[in-house]
């Protein structure tokens with residue numbers, strides 16, 4: 050008999066050896082005296098950096114990390130959205146992987162755990178990161194607590210003020226949460242002296258977190274975009290492959306939303322590697338049009354340009370996203386591996402606007418009862434479109450998507466959307 | 472196989488020639504010479520410093536290369552970015568052949584010219600030069616296999632994302648992954664700088680190592696003589712002592 054826990058993989062999957070072309074490496078800008086690659090060495094936990102640059106197809110998940118995954122409720126459920134199928138009168142079968150079932154409510158904990166674990170093993174006692182919508186900060190706060198580490202979270206000021214509940218959760222876990230820009234860093238001080246009411250941005254919070262980690266000898270945790278984060282997130286897709294096998298289902302279409310690309314890559318790449326599925330759809334926001342308007346170029350992952358250049362689909366590091374209610378999709382770029390797969394046409398993309406997303410979210414929650422995170426609702430919209438197409442063509446295809454998080458802490462955003470829609 | 476890298480003209484013209492001969496006497500099988508590029512895409516801070524120093528002295532690249540060629544008899548491979556020579560590639564290759572250089576190694580060939588790399592390999596060969604192909608851990612398996620077949624002399628495998636920054640990596644795992652894909656000789660380099668790294672690489676199946684940054688750092692510390700002594704040490708490790 051198979052136990053639930055046996056569905057949790059013992060290895061993470063790295064797609065780099067299986068990409069169609071070489072992945073362009075991170076670079077230092079041409080005329081810079083200071084090396085950003087060297088900086089990574091100072092701010093990232095050593096093992097995280099080692100995993101980033103030791104490219105292997107399968108990377109063993111430390112037993113302690115696997116136990117922690119099981120302890121937070123992995124494997125997360127793979128559910129069939131029967132009511133949604135009925136509502137859409139589609140012959141397609143729709144499944145979703147529910148990452149909202151983790152304690153922090155999203156997939157972000159899947160990389161926070163190993164990064165915090167490795168930090169603890171290395172004798173680090175304090176972790177630092179930034180957070181926009183709050184999902185990533187919450188995950189780092191919990192993972193730090195799990196390993197007895199301190200954590201400092203630089204939260205974008207507007208979110209800090211608009212999302213007090215996220216802040217409260219982080220504080221309950223024991224994190225120090227700062228409204229960024231702060232006066233704790235030179236960068237923050239400079240900005241607040243120019244404008245005491247500075248609203249902040251993810252890029253600013255990121256730069257503050259990096260500076261704070263560097264000056265205090267703490268370590269900085271990365272929440273998306275880098276290959277190593279996508280590697281850790283592969284636990285999502287690997288579990289889903291096992292779960293589908295137990296259901297005797299062969300997937301046709303795989304769908305996920307994209308902010309920096311970590312839940313999409315983590316969910317879909319293992320399927321690409323195993324040559325399962327025939328169509329992969331990455332969904333972004335119409336208001337942050339990186340797929341339709343972005344260029345494929347070397348660019349900085351952070352606004353201050355403290356990190357090395359990486360080649361990705363990007364709207365430019367200085368791009369200022371509009372204040373859409375899907376905070377997690379406002380990032381200017383996308384993971385290098387995902388960017389390449391999109392450029393090569395192996396992964397297709399879609400972009401949907403806020404209204405469409407809101408309607409899709411409502412359809413889904415009325416059908417299945419789960420309030421989806423606004424980010425994840427982008428995937429739902431693409432699922433609905435695929436299911437409708439299946440109805441028109443009368444195709445019994447199997448659609449599987451990643452519900453990267455629940456939206457119970459995004460209710461204020463839902464409320465403001467309801468007002469705008471009425 | 473010991474492949475030794477030198478920045479053309481570093482630390483200065485005279486000492487560069489002393490270093491060149493010294494590295495060969497110390498047992499280098501192949502020399503890689505790098506003229507300072509316009510954009511040092513994958514070079515780390517140490518090699519960038521050497522470029523800067525050389526550029527500020529301003530030599531005639533071709534005259535110095537000719538002197539280098541005449542000074543030693545081991546194969547010389549020019550390490551340079553293809554991007555820089557594309558507008559004058561014919562001319563560049565003809566000149567190299569003319570002064571007796573043996574081959575070229577373009578670290579950006581598979582990254583920035585992936586769709587036409589085989590044509591460039593062909594172009595190099597048509598001019599009577601060897602084409603050594605540069606690969607790295609971010610090159611997918613099928614391409615490592617293909618490049619290994621196409622590469623002349625050996626396949627170069629750069630294990631770190633940039634030279635001279637000791638990013639923590641597991642050299643063994645990186646080599647184990649590609650060893651079964653590579654029938655050619657496998658030379659490991661790019662940021663491989665200490666003897667321990669080197670031993671691990673050889674144990675995991677590398678046929679040789681390429682050393683560069685370590686020499687430059689040694690020159691900065693103790694001059695050309697101590698860099699040559701370092702090469703002797705590396706030779707010793709290769710020979711199993």
Ligand SMILES: Cc1ncc(COP(=O)(O)O)c(C=O)c1O
Nearest residue numbers: 184273308309310311312377454
């Ligand atoms: C629930 C949820 N889904 C998706 C994302 C987008 O990030 P990524 O593309 O890295 O998965 C976020 C980011 O905050 C998120 O909170």
